[in-house]
Amino acid sequence: MNDRIARWPFWAMLRKEFIQMRRDRLTLGMMIGIPAIQLALFGFAIRTEVRHLPTLVLDEARTRESRELVASLVNSSYFDVVGEVRGRAEIETRIGRGDAAAAVVIPHDFTRDLKRGRGAEAQVIVDAADPLSSQSALQGASLAGLNYRPTTRARQALELRVRPWYNPMLDSSTYIVPGIIGVLLSMTMIIINAMSVVRERERGTLEQLIVTPVDRTSLMLGKIVPFLLVGYVQVSVILLLGRLLFHVPIRGSIPLLFLMAFPFVVASLGIGLFFSTLVRTQAQAMQAGFMFIMPNILLSGFMFPRAAMPEPAQWIGLALPLTYFLTVLRGILLKGVGFEALWPEFLAMWGFAILIVTLSVRRFHKTLE
């Protein structure tokens, strides 16, 4: 009997939330508009691989082989030749001025050494003030070096093969877009949910709800369940756009991805609920949401590899559900791995979700103080 009574307010809450969601353009916009904008922003604008570096060429050898080397560098798409120079001093001034970001120097004895099989040397000079570009240049240079097959028969002293798995084009959107699903999902879930509770407080409806027999759990679940749906719509929209615009591979199982997204969305909604118990206004809810998202973007491995971080930063990362969800997203989409590889992440996200939702329900007292 008590159970029955306790269940009804939940259905009333659910119904109400769905009606409100349908009428709220902001929520609908957040569901579809924001993913589209963010995806375009992150996907097109944020590139960690730098291509087409303006490059100078100082070819002292002036042989067929040296021209082939330059061609091979250009073919790697990392370098665009913007000019030929006559001396090293000119390289220095032009890179210093910013006209060029790289230079290729092919010495006099390049072809001779090549023919003798002594391991010919050419030099790539890079403006390393921007480490991202310089890394790309280094990468491009080594790729070009590997692909360089001079027409003249020559024995190479060393052969090194780099094989970029999962992302052979080394395309950063392949890496970034699956991450965007996670970042956007947690951002919108946290903010939408915190704002929805705080709005009730601001408009005085929360006061009204408190005097009704609705229990805390119904109230909180009523705020979680409808937004789960929003979350799934978002995942689908981003996946679809990522596929159409960026050709992000989907190598693993989509149903598995949806299953794994469940605890992550619940955890994000739980964080939103938790924030709603800390803040008073919708503006504060929004700020709290963004403040939480910042360390998530930096520490979860969304933009920077966690392995490169100092240990304390890695520990903080382990406390963020996004860290686990990113592993899941990249695992399923890029590597096509299954549940047998991802169950630890699944459990970690569930643990976090249960913890934060319980904490929010406890913090949410049915009083106005």
Place this chain on the structure above:
Amino acid sequence: MSAPTAPAASAPPAIITEALHKRFGDLVAVDSLTLTIPKGEIFGLLGANGSGKTTTIRMLTGLMPPTSGSATVAGVDVVHDPESVRHRLGYMSQRYGLYDDLTAEENLRFYAGLYGLVGREGKARVEEQIAALDFTARRRQLAGTLSGGWKQRLSLACATSHRPDVLFLDEPTAGVDPAARRHFWEMIRELAHGGTTILVTTHYMDEAERCDRLAILWRGRLEAVGRPHEITAQLGAPTLEDAFIALQLRDQAAA
């Protein structure tokens, strides 16, 4: 004005407070308030802004725990067990508690649902309320687009869908035109005739006159309590308004 309803001798009082006290930091919002309100009475809490009316209602509805003292509503100790009394009390706040983005009907259905009125029973109750409140033409209108008087009516309906024993109204007619106010008081009177106990706060003197009994709160203290004419007699003033102003002057003289 109809005669005050005489409380049945056998029925226990609907609201009892004893030395109810609420302090916010240094500010004493409600200062040892002791009141007994019999069943079926329309009881008015009269006072200026900041006199402790809203805080009193919030303590009685379990929205806020008192600093000390006790309060019983419909026989339940609301200080220690506010959840048990929720089914039996209704509350209409100053801000109406309506969802602007829900229609009138949806608001009614939502609140009825929270009180367990669902399915056929809930539908019947909502239809009954829509008819009683003359809401048929406006049932599909968003609550946010209703005028003040209609909002107030809808809010009252939402607060009473479960036919509560005790109804709390916090400045229900603020910002509503006189015709709507009169209509609203007719509905209140009808509820009281049906046995609902009503505690209403106001700072309109004409509304105070319509109450069976009144209490005047002044800076959280109970200054006078009784029927409207008893209060004027007690304070030696020709009208309630004069009595009210006399209190204010006395207070300023003391300060």
